[in-house]
Amino acid sequence: xxxxxxxxxGTAEAARLARxxxxxxxxxxxxxxxxxxxxxxxxxxxxxxxxxxxxAGLAGWLREHRIxxxxxxxxPFAAGITAAAxxxxxxxxxxxxxxxxxxxxxGPGDDWHWCGSPDEAATRLPGLGRxxxxxxxxxxxxxxxxxxxxxxLLRTIEPVEPPGPPARCEAVLGRGPFTVPGxxxxxxxxxxxxxxxxDSGGQASAAKLVAARRLGLPVLLLRRPPLPAAPAxxxxxxxxxxxxxxxxxLGAGGQGR
Ligand code: NAP
Numbered sequence: 001x002x003x004x005x006x007x008x009x010g011t012a013e014a015a016r017l018a019r020x021x022x023x024x025x026x027x028x029x030x031x032x033x034x035x036x037x038x039x040x041x042x043x044x045x046x047x048x049x050x051x052x053x054x055x056a057g058l059a060g061w062l063r064e065h066r067i068x069x070x071x072x073x074x075x076p077f078a079a080g081i082t083a084a085a086x087x088x089x090x091x092x093x094x095x096x097x098x099x100x101x102x103x104x105x106x107g108p109g110d111d112w113h114w115c116g117s118p119d120e121a122a123t124r125l126p127g128l129g130r131x132x133x134x135x136x137x138x139x140x141x142x143x144x145x146x147x148x149x150x151x152x153l154l155r156t157i158e159p160v161e162p163p164g165p166p167a168r169c170e171a172v173l174g175r176g177p178f179t180v181p182g183x184x185x186x187x188x189x190x191x192x193x194x195x196x197x198x199d200s201g202g203q204a205s206a207a208k209l210v211a212a213r214r215l216g217l218p219v220l221l222l223r224r225p226p227l228p229a230a231p232a233x234x235x236x237x238x239x240x241x242x243x244x245x246x247x248x249x250l251g252a253g254g255q256g257r
Contacts, residue, residue, distance in 0.1 A: 002026055002027060002028035003026055003027050003028065003068050003069070003250060004027075004028045004030065004065060004066055004067050004068050004069075005021065005027055005028070005029050005030070005067070005068065005069045005070070005071060005246070006030050006032060006062065006065075006067045006069075006070045006071070007021070007029055007030065007031045007032065007071045007073060008032050008070070008071065008072045008073060008074045008081055008082075008085055009031045009032060009033055009043065009073055009074065010033055010034055010036070010074055010075060010078065011073055011074060011075050012202070012204055013073045013099055013101065013202075013239055014031065014043070014071075014073035014074070014099075015041065015043045016239055017071065017073055017099075017239050017242060017243075018031050018043030018044055018045055019043065019044055020239070020243065021045070021243075021246075022043075022044040022045035026250070027246075027250075028046070029045040029046065030045070030046045030047070030048060030065070030067075031043050031045060031046070031047045031048075032047075032048050032049075032052075033047065033048075033049045034049075034050070034051065034078075034081070035049040035050045035051075036157075036158065037157060037158060038158065051081075052084070054084055055083070055084040055087040055088050055091075056088075057084075058084050058085060058088040059087075059088035059091055059092055062088055062089070062092055062094055063092060067094060068094065068095075068249075069094060069095045069096070069097075069246060069249050070085055070088075070089045070094055070095070070096045070097075071097050071099065071242055071246070072085050072086075072096070072097070072098045072099065073099040073239075073242070075200065076100055076101065076103070076199070076200060076201060076224045076225075077137075077198055077200065077222075077224065077225060079225035079226075082098065082227070082228060083228045085098075086098070086228040086230035086233050087228070087230070089230075089232075089233075090230050090231075090232055090233070093232075095232075095234075095249045096230070096232065096233050096234070097233075097234045097235075097236060097242055097245045097246075098227070098233055098234070098235045098236070099236055099237070099238075099239065099241075099242050100227070100235055100236075100237060101201040101202045101237060102201050102237055103199045103201045103224060104199055104200075104201055104206065104209060104221075107213070109213045109216075110209070110212075110213050110219070111216070111217070111218045111219065112218075112219045112221050113128065113218060113219065113220050113221065114221050114223055115220055115221065115222050115223065116222075116223055117140075117143075117222070118136060118139075118140030118141075118142075118143035118144070118222065119143045121136070121143070121144075121196055121220045121222060122143040122144045122146070122147060124220060125144070125147065125150055125194065125196065125220060126147065126149055126150055128193075128194045128218045128220065129150070129192075129193035129194025129217075129218065130149065130150055130151065130193060130194075131150070131151045131153070131190065131191055131192050131193050131194070132150050132151070132152050132153070132192065132193075132194045132195070132196050133152075133153045133155070133186070133187060133190070133192045133194070133195045133196070133208070134152050134153065134154045134155070134196045134197075135155050135195070135196070135197045135198075135205070135208065136196055136197060136198050136222060137156060137198070138156055138158070138160055138161070140222075141154070141160065141165070141166070144166060144196075145166035145167075146166075147166070147168070148167075148168065150168070151168050151169070151170075152165075152166065152168060152169040152170070153169075153170050153172065153186075153190045153192060154169050154170070154171045154172070155171075155172050155173070155174045156171065156173060156174075157173065157174070157175045158173070159171070159173065170190070172186075176204035176205045177203065177204040177205070177207075178204070178205060178207040178208065179207050180207045180210045180211055180214075182207065183207045183208045183210070183211035184211045184214065184215070186211075187208075187211055187212070187215055187217070188215070192217065193217060194217060194218050194219070194220065195208060195209075195212045195217055195218070195219045195220070196219075196220045196222075197209070197219065197220070197221060197222070198221065198222035198224075199221050199222060199223060199224050
């Protein structure tokens with residue numbers, strides 16, 4: 001019988017892993033997407049879409065589908081699904097690996113201000129600028145809605161659901177990868193004087209930080225949520241490490257970590 005692997009996706013890394021693992025003999029891969037994006041790019045292999053119903057729902061799903069290993073390659077800010085997956089896999093003793101791309105690091109010329117939450121970022125924003133480029137996503141938007149002395153340029157992948165973007169805001173749609181010339185053009189065209197973003201890490205959305213540095217703009221950066229406390233969880237930073245972990249698990253007959 002095939003070795004069934006659940007891949008929690010929604011990122012470029014997960015799509016790359018799906019392309020690779022769908023070619024592995026003896027492995028049956030099921031990629032899971034949250035269903036946030038109306039027209040997702042579907043990876044090869046089996047795909048399921050939608051939430052599981054928290055930790056208990058996921059544990060039931062893993063049992064029902066006889067999943068032998070779980071790979072979490074979700075976004076660093078997708079803390080809910082990661083906590084549920086770590087909990088469910090731990091409970092069922094299913095090998096579990098978490099792929100976390102490294103966070104961004106400030107370099108010479110960067111003027112970064114770290115924040116613990118969207119509320120903190122919204123409180124500090126008026127002290128740094130009057131025209132902000134906001135790329136923190138739809139979640140947490142409410143924190144910025146009350147600002148009446150800062151104009152916002154909001155970029156999201158999907159349109160903002162009702163009640164819609166805050167007043168004093170222009171919303172644009174965009175999906176990475178973004179380029180430095182493109183980001184410079186956007187920042188200049190909208191006379192942006194401060195950037196608000198989250199520490200997603202990775203290359204696909206790093207161009208805005210380079211553009212902010214070149215224009216000498218301050219950046220408010222949201223810190224990542226903490227990892228769940230799960231002793232059996234293996235945390236790696238590259239897709240290659242995930243593949244080698246899975247090799248080890250397969251070699252140990254599915255019981256290794
Ligand atoms: P989240 O807060 O951790 O997820 C909220 C709920 O959505 C989870 O509790 C789970 O519902 C469901 N869910 C999330 N990821 C899922 C997956 N891969 N498969 C099945 N159900 C999933 O996550 P989020 O920040 O809303 O992100 C949702 C998805 O978008 C993630 O898969 C993530 O990789 C991707 N994404 C997020 C960001 C970001 O900035 N947050 C950026 C790019 C891509 P149940 O509790 O019902 O199981």
